[in-house]
Amino acid sequence: MVLAPAVRLVEPVLLEPVQAPLLPWPTSVEQVAESVDIAPRVQRIVSQLTNAVIEVLCGRRALEHLEAHLRAPVYDLVGHLRGARLLPALSLASLHLQQPADHVIEAAARLRDDHRSVAAALCFTRSDGRWRMCALELALDPAVVLRSS
Numbered sequence: 001m002v003l004a005p006a007v008r009l010v011e012p013v014l015l016e017p018v019q020a021p022l023l024p025w026p027t028s029v030e031q032v033a034e035s036v037d038i039a040p041r042v043q044r045i046v047s048q049l050t051n052a053v054i055e056v057l058c059g060r061r062a063l064e065h066l067e068a069h070l071r072a073p074v075y076d077l078v079g080h081l082r083g084a085r086l087l088p089a090l091s092l093a094s095l096h097l098q099q100p101a102d103h104v105i106e107a108a109a110r111l112r113d114d115h116r117s118v119a120a121a122l123c124f125t126r127s128d129g130r131w132r133m134c135a136l137e138l139a140l141d142p143a144v145v146l147r148s149s
Helices: 040-058 072-084
Strands: 090-101 104-113 116-127 130-141 144-147
Touching: 040 072, 040 090, 040 104, 040 116, 040 130, 072 130, 072 144
Parallel strands: none
Antiparallel strands: 090 104, 104 116, 116 130, 130 144
16 A cells, blocks of 8 residues: 655755855845844844854864854864764755843754755853854754754
């Protein structure tokens, strides 16, 4: 007996990859959802740090560039993923921000990797006058979620 899928499968629309220069960090403010409570400067910083992490994961940027911007568990996870070369064509599709407390930004990102989407959850904290990524979770497929903490 052959079972048909319960949902009609639709072929995904493929978009052209974005070629971003290595320096300066690309600004992607247009990818940030409207966050009325978050200052535009903070939105830009979080967006740029997110893009920089994606560039490291793809091998387009050195991991050492982000040492001052990532907490140790995040730095270790990003380094591990970069070494495994699991995400060679990753790009940022969308980024949504919220600020649950002062000096804390939570972000939900949809990343494109060739023919699929990858979900990411990120947390940024501000200390010593600098925003740092303190948590990163990536859903590489439905059964695998990588966490930095």
